[in-house]
Amino acid sequence: MHHVMSQPRSIAMIGAGLAGLSCAQALTAQGHHVQIFEKSRGVGGRMSTRSFEDWACDHGAQYFTATDPAFKLQVERWQSVGAAALWDAKMTSFDAEGWQTIKPSVGRFVGTPSMTSPGKQLAKDLTIHFSTTIDQLLREGGGWTLHSKEHGLNASRFDTVLLAIPSKQAEVLVQPHSQVLYQYCQDAVMLPNWTLMVYAKAPLPLDFDAAFINQGMYSWLARSSSKPMRPQAEAWVAQATSEWSSAHEHLTKDEAAPLLVDGFEALTGYRPELFQNHLWRFARLAQPNDTGPQFDPTLQLGLCGDWTTGQKVEGAWLSGQELARILFIHA
Ligand SMILES: Cc1cc2nc3c(=O)[nH]c(=O)nc-3n(C[C@H](O)[C@H](O)[C@H](O)COP(=O)(O)OP(=O)(O)OC[C@H]3O[C@@H](n4cnc5c(N)ncnc54)[C@H](O)[C@@H]3O)c2cc1C
Structure with a gap:
């Protein structure tokens, strides 16, 4: 035409x-x-990337994948100017069986130096x-x-x-x-997402960079500082499930913080001392939509x-x- x-x-x-x-x-x-x-x-x-003193933490989108040819070209353009890079994360999943390593199946890209x-x-x-x-x-x-x-x-x-x-x-x-x-x-309809950012003085003794969590209040946990071109200082991000986030959407930041911190400790064994939290009110859709x-x-x-x-x-x-x-x- x-x-x-x-x-x-x-x-x-x-x-x-x-x-x-x-x-x-x-x-x-x-x-x-x-x-x-x-x-x-x-x-x-x-x-989005939140910076705090020597730390930085991606508190919104965690990475992106590229399957469409036009988007792949766009990602290549970003890579060629240093605005994106592959994140070679050591991935795991967590469920009733415990932690399981996942073999990388897709290329996961992140913005560099920030999201x-x-x-x-x-x-x-x-x-x-x-x-x-x-x-x-x-x-x-x-x-x-x-x-x-x-x-x-x-x-x-x-x-x-x-x-x-x-x-x-x-x-x-x-x-x-x-x-x-x-x-x-x-x-x-879009659902909310409560996010916890954790800053630690020393690396946490966790043998992975990111985890899909399949039980409890969290669904995602990642060592944000393992991403390319991030500050060295140890930073983690944990995202609550849509269900938990919806049930706690009415809480203020200060009210939600101790719940998010307790959940982080229960999951990782580490009690955060330095942290921030954020509520994304419209994080993701309740039902998939591809009507364009x-x-x-x-x-x-x-x-x-x-x-x-x-x-x-x-x-x-x-x-x-x-x-x-x-x-x-x-x-
Ligand atoms: C916690 C979280 C984790 C995620 N993880 C992933 C992931 O791992 N991989 C992935 O691919 N995607 C992920 N996503 C989804 C991804 O972030 C979004 O799909 C994508 O960034 C949406 O882009 P957008 O331009 O459609 O909307 P947005 O990025 O929301 O952009 C909308 C913009 O409009 C502005 N705005 C809103 N209202 C007004 C107004 N009235 N006037 C002026 N400006 C306004 C906002 O400030 C914002 O900048 C995640 C999202 C969240 C919240």
Whole structure:
């Protein structure tokens, strides 16, 4: 099929996670003018590394895999500029039988030197407004303007608005404009995740780098400092199950901390003294969803994100590429 180059459009992208950045980059390559609005102070979203004194700990996505040919190429580009590397982790699993070594079956990649590095690489030539939480989309004369919590009404007028944020956060923004998109968001229920980051003065006597935990309150345990280009100082991350996290979602950080610490000690035999904890409110989908990004060509309003495609880092990136392709077709 032969496509005619579309007219350049002014596009607002909400969210600078991997999906938003991937989409914005593809749209920019098509010749469109894209401005990204991001509520936090940096890019990467749930791909995130927390730094504390001499320590660093990946407290969101732990690694990513690559199966799609286009994403594989993207990962190779990141590797070639030092923004990602293979994590040659010694893997185990834990269940009633105890600890069992797992043979690596897939390549596990991480951002280097931090989990935000791949996002930073994508963001290089993009225009991003940080600390800008979009709380309202206003439709005016066939175009869009944006309102943010921090800065009020934005002066720019956009032809198209795209949301690359978790379903629950997208839901409130699309509700006044599209019942179909609203329903699509509502159907994608996302579950929380309580995460514990542990900093230790000496290496813990555990003979592995990462473990899938199949019983108890945790589902994942990893030596974050075993990843390439991380600080040497011993750092561990433990992620609670979706069930445990949902049941304890209402707790404050201080209330959840002793429970997370007790669980860590029960699992590893080590009682953390120096630690931080974090609640991801929208960590992952309750039910898998692969229906793909959505776009309403009349409204010029669209949605992408991991929760539309594959639920993972790779899916987030692919969803951004796919939404850009859909726009190209509708232009
Ligand atoms: C604890 C945890 C562990 C995980 N482990 C893995 C793993 O091992 N492997 C894997 O592949 N995936 C993992 N994931 C999932 C992976 O992190 C996500 O699939 C992926 O990063 C999602 O990218 P995204 O761009 O779709 O969304 P996000 O990364 O969530 O990006 C959305 C962005 O939008 C911003 N935003 C939200 N609302 C607004 C608003 N109103 N205005 C402006 N900005 C807004 C947010 O600040 C954020 O930066 C994990 C996730 C969590 C939470």
